[in-house]
Amino acid sequence: MSEKMPKARLRVRRLAQRRANPHRPLFRVGANTLSLRMLEEGMIILGDTGSGKTSTAIALAIRVVCGAPHFGGGCFIATKPGDKDAYLSILKKIGREHDVIVVGPDGPGINLADYILHRPEGGGIRDMLVTLEQLAQVAQRFRGAHSQGDIFWSVQGGEVHRHALELMQAATGRWSIPLLAQIIREAPGPDTTAEQLADSVVSKHLYKAVTDPAIPLPEYDLLRIRSYFQTTLGKMDHRTRSGVLASAMLPLFELLSGPLHKAFSSTTEIVPDLAWTANRILLIDWPIKTYGATGALASAIWKLLFMRAVEARCTRTYPNTVLLLNDECHLTMLGQGIENDFQSTARSARCVSCMATQNINAIISSIDGANAREAAFNWLGNLKNRFILSSSCPDTADYIGRMVGKSLQTRRSGGRNWGFVTNQGNSSGVSGSVTHSSSGSSYTTGHSWSSNRGFSTSAGGNAGWSQVVEDIIRPGTFGRNFRTGGPDNNFKVDGLLFRPSYRFRETGANFTLFTMDQRKVLS
Template identity: 25%
Template sequence: MAWPFTHGLRALSASPVSYHHRLGTPLLRFGRRDVWRLRDACEGTGILGGVGSGKTSGSGQTIAASFLTAGMGGMVLCAKNNEADRWRKWARAAGRERSLFVIDASGTHRINIMDYVASTLARDGFEQNLAAVLLEAAEASRILKSASGGGGDNSFFRDYAELCLNSALPLLNKVMPQLRLRDLQRFIDSAPRSMDEASSPDWQKSSFCSEVLIKLAALAQGGDSHAARLAEEYADFWLVQFATLGDRTRGSVVATLSATLNGLMTGKIAELFSTDTTIVPDITQEGAILVLDMSAHEFGSVGIVAQQILKLLWMKSIQHRRIHAKMRPQFLWIDECQYFFSEADAEFLSTSREYRACPVYITQDLPTFYAALGGDNAENRGKQIVAKFQTRLFHANTDPVTNAFASEIIGKSRRYKVSWSTSSGRNSGGSGNQGERESGTGGGAGRNQGRTRSIDTYEEADVLPDYFGNELRNGGKENRFKVDAIVVRAATRFRAAKRNRLKVTFDQRARA
């Protein structure tokens, strides 16, 4: 559909960005003999390193420069205040400054989330995608858990909140000229609290929920078959099922929904995501780089939720595009990824190669990542997610869990132990006889010496865990700005090392 761009696609069309699309295209070299190609980038990249290890200024900067040079479009999430400035610098160095579009507090670029979803993901009877977008982002930042107290009933409140959204959004989308979060909140807040209230003339005259239901009924009576279907499917939910919920249960469900929506309806966030639309996630498919400069330090948890929503919309836009051999590769860049991860990421990582998407996730250590996932079996789920990154770079780190994991996935090597043993000794003997006519004596002495060699085989970690904390450089003047990492590729045998791992060095000044 046509969107009211004041910036964006037209600006890019004036100076189109060329790009590489072949999976065999080399993006950068690891050492002198090994090449990292587009197909490798499409299989996901995970970068781990302690604070000050050089993971962003070393391998991160080098990979980002290769993406920019290759003409990719992409989305950048910002956990820190300086992330957007870093990308401005990188884009300028690569000649891609005009490709950069930043959503920030200035309000220059905005997107009405509900309108966008209603016009794309929720078309043709898929209204449940509206609810999915809100709930995915809210769950990832633990807002729903906090709203319901984090108790054992949390799943019930979340499921019922989802049912409410799925029962309200199709009605609003049908009767309202513009779908807004504020109207969604008004609809839920004004829903009847009993069947008596639902039949009350006062409620029917003053309630926004009633107003929507009455408009829907009028459309149905006028012959609109879609309105009739919606009225049949959802009207009884609000007039009977929701109305007869216990006060405490209904209050908890409303609190859950309010916690999800309120932060998106006030202040600067509301201006950016609930007014008009000047830019959409699909713009990256034309070569744009969309930077979400709403760091947790400036916007708080609401900024994280907003970025989660836009990330999900971007993922869906990538997965909905027509697949063909010459489509422009896309990247998703998430430094401090523990702030932004959700269950949708796992699915996206599993299919990224098919859609020519190159996800890069950067974090400090595995315990931080596991803690962000939360819930039961967080460590096992975290390991399953990390396993989806076919390229993993391990920088200097003192975390024993991360270092042991890196050592384990690299594997063991057969070692040989040669043992030598030497033996020596002396021997002597004598004899004698005596008879009537003669006698005699005899004897002898000697020395013997031997040497034996034995070779024993055993297996030992190819890279010991303490190597990551003791041997890898972290850049800076004292290291001549050199940053070391161990890169591990699944099912790969690096030519230089003849193993699945390779020590590589990055120059912090190379792309500055």
């Protein structure tokens, strides 16, 4: 059935550009139209290497979304060395190249702690604590750091962060990653003498918070902070204290030196909010193939900051849609539900998430934990617009088959037979006799011959049908029948678009097969 299905032609030409209405048709897939509001429900592009993901599907997403009248800005994650130039080339064709800010090792940086403290929307200690907790998960994901696998250490590390941040804010009026690390490292312990305690950075900041505070705190808060550092943490068992401090330092190690220190712990030159306050496109250029784990960590931190800022923004003040674009998304996948939590509310935050990867297994392998498979499918379930290109992965084909579903299909069978039989025979004989008598003799002779020939024909046939429940799309179709573009395929890229609760006219179901022309997408 799949090989005879009608295919839709995916039109690159954008529609309805006169009015900035996200519900109006944006582009066509055959006889069907999709709007920006529909794309805000998320996009996932699955396809093998060389299937046309970047050159066709992602290029189309950039042209359609970034060229829409209701689009603001976004955040593009460049995971490969050539991604930056490819994205800039596409943006240039729609007149958005001047809105791009390239963020890389030599580009503008952000003081992560100070930004969260003074962020116009959200911010505060609670937001910083959540960010530090998520940074610890990111560090575990990309550096292989170990958090000892117990929620106790995470909670206790968060308590250290909370009291240190409150102390910094009261004494200096600002936050600093290096100062936060110094407070944690020099926190009083069981063996700290009175002289060392008086000379410690904790005591100096406590004294300033009491005598000359930048932001005054109530007396009971100051007493609580002093009691925590001098008693709760200060008299804790050596082994327990070491584990707590190690957990507290986990999200800070990478930000204290090297290129990440300049990028996230120095001065603030750029913030994620520019994507909607100034309609700028942040191009995060830390290619993982060039910078390794450092690039992955930097890209993941920017992705995390952008996601948290998008969730906190006021869409009444800034209603324009933004785009989070992440090719090879399995390389920068955030851990333990961060991605899924964001995607579940991205539509209300008016953010189009465009994710691309090779197959299902790449996503599963990028998620930590015993329930990685369930978490991967849960995340995929929140990305409503699913573009499937050529794929030879059996698990991906099985997932798509189950996603599209089965139907009652009729199978016809029949046969025909025909036969021809010929037979032929001959027979002959000779006979004679001699008779003697008194009157003389006589004789007789005889000869006989006969022949026969015959033939017969037979013909017959049978026909029947049966009904069976089978996959609507056979798994082998994705790797066998889908073209991957380039000169060998006349620059045609085939794919399948699935969207829940939507009926495509070509199939009468919630999916359709389509063909894209690379030359038109990139023209």
